[in-house]
Amino acid sequence: MIAEPIRFFNRYTASVETEQIYGEKWLRWAYETPAGRLAVAALFKRAWFSRWYGWRMDKRASASKVLPFILDYGLDVDEFAGKPSDFASFNEFFYRALKKEARPIAAGDDTAVLPADGRHLVLPDVDAAGGFYVKGAKFTLAALLGDEALGREFAGGAMVISRLCPVDYHRFHFPVAGTPAVPRLINGVLFSVSPIALRRNVGYLVQNKRAVTLIDAPRFGRVAMLEVGATCVGSIKNLFPEGRPVEKGAEKGYFTFGGSCVITVFQRGRIRFTDDLVAQSARHIETYARMGDQLGMAR
Numbered sequence: 001m002i003a004e005p006i007r008f009f010n011r012y013t014a015s016v017e018t019e020q021i022y023g024e025k026w027l028r029w030a031y032e033t034p035a036g037r038l039a040v041a042a043l044f045k046r047a048w049f050s051r052w053y054g055w056r057m058d059k060r061a062s063a064s065k066v067l068p069f070i071l072d073y074g075l076d077v078d079e080f081a082g083k084p085s086d087f088a089s090f091n092e093f094f095y096r097a098l099k100k101e102a103r104p105i106a107a108g109d110d111t112a113v114l115p116a117d118g119r120h121l122v123l124p125d126v127d128a129a130g131g132f133y134v135k136g137a138k139f140t141l142a143a144l145l146g147d148e149a150l151g152r153e154f155a156g157g158a159m160v161i162s163r164l165c166p167v168d169y170h171r172f173h174f175p176v177a178g179t180p181a182v183p184r185l186i187n188g189v190l191f192s193v194s195p196i197a198l199r200r201n202v203g204y205l206v207q208n209k210r211a212v213t214l215i216d217a218p219r220f221g222r223v224a225m226l227e228v229g230a231t232c233v234g235s236i237k238n239l240f241p242e243g244r245p246v247e248k249g250a251e252k253g254y255f256t257f258g259g260s261c262v263i264t265v266f267q268r269g270r271i272r273f274t275d276d277l278v279a280q281s282a283r284h285i286e287t288y289a290r291m292g293d294q295l296g297m298a299r
Contacts, residue, residue, distance in 0.1 A: 006021060120288075188207050
């Protein structure tokens with residue numbers, strides 16, 4: 001069986017590209033073979049496994065992985081707020097800060113921005129969507145939000161799934177200006193959020209551990225923002241001032257080591273996503289774009 005590549009649309013080159021997958025052989029074994037799926041169920045989805053791996057990435061010896069990683073994946077060190085030699089561990093490098101000018105925030109009170117670097121899939125109406133990563137594969141908002149009442153409040157709403165690869169900038173930001181509530185933790189397991197796994201079972205996104213923050217946004221109504229953990233993600237760190245207004249693009253928090261995901265949900269009729277995101281998502285293709293770039297406009 002020939003492994004199906006992961007392809008995405010690059011907003012900046014306007015072309016479809018093939019993803020360079022970190023740990024691809026391991027991921028394909030884990031989610032595409034019977035033995036691997038048994039190992040995922042018995043071991044890799046467990047929180048203690050990810051804590052153990054995160055502990056390894058916090059060790060000083062892990063800093064030796066930083067320069068080879070930068071070279072292998074062609075990262076732009078000029079964007080870094082610090083020097084590559086400054087990181088005391090691989091985890092410090094992984095959740096590195098960037099220079100402010102490296103991620104300009106799209107202007108306009110009626111403009112929502114992407115909350116993270118990564119590959120983005122949008123659903124203008126979650127209830128009407130025929131499938132997310134593959135046709136016929138979807139989940140309900142009530143299951144995602146872990147609350148039936150919230151599921152009804154956001155029924156027919158619009159959703160963007162922002163998937164962060166290990167090579168991406170791993171801090172996440174507010175997509176709109178508003179007042180965020182205290183995050184609510186939903187405990188769960190830690191499956192991979194790579195399309196290799198999600199094409200098999202998109203329900204992993206509602207089984208994984210996640211944090212839900214509701215944002216009262218003057219231009220966009222109530223917005224739900226979720227950070228979703230995944231295999232080898234040591235933790236989700238929310239750092240924002242709870243209950244106090246924040247600006248669009250303000251830093252919300254970061255993930256420690258591992259691929260991960262941010263999901264943003266808008267109430268029905270409150271946003272119109274950009275045309276490129278909608279067009280590619282209709283083909284089940286993610287769009288690569290960076291934090292602070294335009295996500296859509298308020299309706």
